[in-house]
Amino acid sequence: MCECLETIFKKFKGKEEELIPLLQSVQEEAGFLSESAMRDIAKFLRIPQSKVHGVATFYAQFRFKPKGRKHIMLCRGTACHVKGAPRILEEIENHLEIKEGETSADLEHSIESVACIGACSLAPCITVNNKVHADLTPQKIEALFNKRMN
Numbered sequence: 001m002c003e004c005l006e007t008i009f010k011k012f013k014g015k016e017e018e019l020i021p022l023l024q025s026v027q028e029e030a031g032f033l034s035e036s037a038m039r040d041i042a043k044f045l046r047i048p049q050s051k052v053h054g055v056a057t058f059y060a061q062f063r064f065k066p067k068g069r070k071h072i073m074l075c076r077g078t079a080c081h082v083k084g085a086p087r088i089l090e091e092i093e094n095h096l097e098i099k100e101g102e103t104s105a106d107l108e109h110s111i112e113s114v115a116c117i118g119a120c121s122l123a124p125c126i127t128v129n130n131k132v133h134a135d136l137t138p139q140k141i142e143a144l145f146n147k148r149m150n
């Protein structure tokens with residue numbers, strides 16, 4: 001077991017009802033939930049690994065792959081959708097050669113979609129490492145990825 005997990009486990013009592021806060025703490029520290037982390041959590045709580053896996057996969061908040069150094073969140077909310085979010089996603093996927101939900105092999109980029117990033121009047125928009133890029137067009141995506149991200 002890695003040292004960071006041991007440090008996290010010390011903050012918990014090892015009770016089954018701590019499963020979700022424990023998963024949240026591990027993800028906050030590691031950025032995602034690895035198979036080995038979920039195995040160690042199961043041992044710590046003395047519950048089957050399948051239960052840890054079942055709970056973790058039920059909730060959209062948990063990730064099972066690491067984020068890229070440049071993490072892109074694409075808004076799929078109504079305002080963004082109406083103003084062309086699907087085309088924006090297609091453009092990003094083409095540029096990065098990864099699909100939504102994936103992380104590039106070099107861990108440079110990852111793409112995730114979210115229900116709304118809270119900037120609806122600036123639709124369509126994305127965030128890259130929490131910085132909002134608004135009023136996007138396919139041309140702006142091309143410029144963004146060619147000039148600033150590569």
Ligand code: FES
Nearest residue numbers: 075077080119120
């Ligand atoms: S709908 Fe896209 S930011 Fe709200």
